[in-house]
Amino acid sequence: QLKAFPKDFLWGSASAAYQIEGAYREGGKGLSVWDKFVRIPGKTYEGTNGDVAVDHYHRYQEDVELMAKAGLKAYRFSIAWSRIFPEGNGKVNEEGVKFYDDLINDLIAHNIEPVVTIYHWDLPQALQDAYQGWESRKIIDDFVNYAKTLFEAYGDRVKYWVTLNEQNVFMQHGYLMASHPPAVTDPKRMYAANHIGNLANAAATKYFHEHHFQGKIGASFAYSPNYAVDADPENQLAADNAEQMNAYYWMDVYAYGRYPDVVRQWQIEQGIAPEIKPEDTELLEDPHSRPDFMGLNYYQTNTVQANPLKDGVGLAAENTSGKKGTAQESGIPGAFKSAENEHLQKTDWDWNIDPIGLRIALRRINSRYHLPVLITENGLGAFDTLEADHEIHDDYRIHFLREHVKAIHDAISDGVQVIGYTTWSFTDLLSWLNGYRKRYGFVYVNRDEESEKDLARYPKDSFYWYKQVIATNGED
Numbered sequence: 001q002l003k004a005f006p007k008d009f010l011w012g013s014a015s016a017a018y019q020i021e022g023a024y025r026e027g028g029k030g031l032s033v034w035d036k037f038v039r040i041p042g043k044t045y046e047g048t049n050g051d052v053a054v055d056h057y058h059r060y061q062e063d064v065e066l067m068a069k070a071g072l073k074a075y076r077f078s079i080a081w082s083r084i085f086p087e088g089n090g091k092v093n094e095e096g097v098k099f100y101d102d103l104i105n106d107l108i109a110h111n112i113e114p115v116v117t118i119y120h121w122d123l124p125q126a127l128q129d130a131y132q133g134w135e136s137r138k139i140i141d142d143f144v145n146y147a148k149t150l151f152e153a154y155g156d157r158v159k160y161w162v163t164l165n166e167q168n169v170f171m172q173h174g175y176l177m178a179s180h181p182p183a184v185t186d187p188k189r190m191y192a193a194n195h196i197g198n199l200a201n202a203a204a205t206k207y208f209h210e211h212h213f214q215g216k217i218g219a220s221f222a223y224s225p226n227y228a229v230d231a232d233p234e235n236q237l238a239a240d241n242a243e244q245m246n247a248y249y250w251m252d253v254y255a256y257g258r259y260p261d262v263v264r265q266w267q268i269e270q271g272i273a274p275e276i277k278p279e280d281t282e283l284l285e286d287p288h289s290r291p292d293f294m295g296l297n298y299y300q301t302n303t304v305q306a307n308p309l310k311d312g313v314g315l316a317a318e319n320t321s322g323k324k325g326t327a328q329e330s331g332i333p334g335a336f337k338s339a340e341n342e343h344l345q346k347t348d349w350d351w352n353i354d355p356i357g358l359r360i361a362l363r364r365i366n367s368r369y370h371l372p373v374l375i376t377e378n379g380l381g382a383f384d385t386l387e388a389d390h391e392i393h394d395d396y397r398i399h400f401l402r403e404h405v406k407a408i409h410d411a412i413s414d415g416v417q418v419i420g421y422t423t424w425s426f427t428d429l430l431s432w433l434n435g436y437r438k439r440y441g442f443v444y445v446n447r448d449e450e451s452e453k454d455l456a457r458y459p460k461d462s463f464y465w466y467k468q469v470i471a472t473n474g475e476d
């Protein structure tokens with residue numbers, strides 16, 4: 001007998017400020033590191049940027065209206081730090097505070113639970129200029145001050161807070177692969193900045209708990225479980241290395257306040273271990289710094305094999321072309337490297353499609369951390385076609401999501417506590433490095449080069465499918 005989805009399950013969708021809002025210089029907003037980064041030639045797909053994005057800043061009421069039509073129970077969005085503090089700290093920009101206040105009120109008026117991400121990568125450029133952002137411990141106080149401003153402004157209405165979105169992604173892309181700002185390639189700097197990120201995260205979480213705000217708080221992590229390519233113990237060890245380095249290293253510190261010894265040892269040997277002061281450990285291990293849930297962004301699994309020392313490849317590489325089969329090998333020398341998984345299909349961007357992997361991710365988080373899980377992202381990036389009648393027949397997306405909903409159902413039946421599921425994404429939006437043609441939404445946003453680029457919204461077939469899923473609490 002399968003357990004059904006809980007009655008109050010948060011069926012929803014997600015987005016992030018930079019990817020939808022546009023209005024990058026309006027409403028008193030300061031510039032973020034992304035506003036600057038997208039202007040460096042060759043950094044994003046055909047130079048696309050979020051200056052206008054899907055103009056959610058001006059059209060949020062229309063978007064909330066559509067969410068209500070789909071019957072969404074929750075909507076996850078992020079706040080642009082530089083709308084609240086144009087300089088990152090100092091004077092609050094009341095116009096920015098009001099924008100999110102209006103959005104939150106509008107959501108609540110439509111019975112949609114706001115799930116607020118405090119940081120989804122758009123660091124105020126002023127803080128990067130002042131002290132190199134995440135590389136300075138000065139950011140800890142600024143981040144806590146920013147979070148506190150949000151708790152005080154919206155904490156009476158917001159019950160779910162996500163502190164940092166995908167620390168693993170923005171740190172690795174920013175400081176190892178140089179594909180996100182500040183575009184650095186230096187593992188030592190990456191682990192140092194990451195440790196500071198963990199301190200900022202812990203300090204904000206601690207502040208939230210100590211001041212008895214209502215609601216729950218946690219970070220969202222991009223977890224892609226690692227499989228070994230076969231039963232060869234060398235490859236099994238490689239899969240364990242990948243779990244330790246790419247998953248436990250990041251999630252353990254949220255849940256337990258400490259890094260896995262195996263990774264710490266490897267960092268010391270490589271000379272890239274971050275400095276951990278006694279007061280850091282105290283803060284990280286403080287019970288008030290513990291999250292109330294684990295936020296899970298799930299897209300795919302990785303399959304790995306042994307990686308003989310020095311025969312290494314870079315830490316990761318991505319297909320940003322949308323041409324299947326163009327992803328490069330990735331891995332860590334001596335630890336693991338990517339391998340093909342003959343059992344899995346791929347998206348056009350070479351992401352493995354693996355619904356069972358979601359069930360595995362949920363079970364592993366449950367056994368290792370004993371925390372409820374909020375699935376804060378999951379979805380399929382694809383090329384969609386707008387038909388002459390403004391319909392979009394995205395049966396591939398329905399199929400993808402249906403299989404993942406089944407996997408969540410199975411995990412709940414296994415005993416995992418899952419609070420909700422906010423798919424990526426509600427409307428189409430900007431994919432950081434892949435432009436606007438990699439679409440994820442239930443709602444098509446018309447930005448095609450040949451047409452009028454009017455940013456009109458058209459619900460896709462998947463919109464009506466999801467509406468039915470929500471109405472039947474997961475039966476579809």
Ligand code: BGP
Nearest residue numbers: 016165166169222381431432433
């Ligand atoms: C996650 C991010 C999202 C979103 C998503 C899809 O890593 O949190 O912001 O972009 O991935 O990724 P992409 O746009 O690269 O396809």
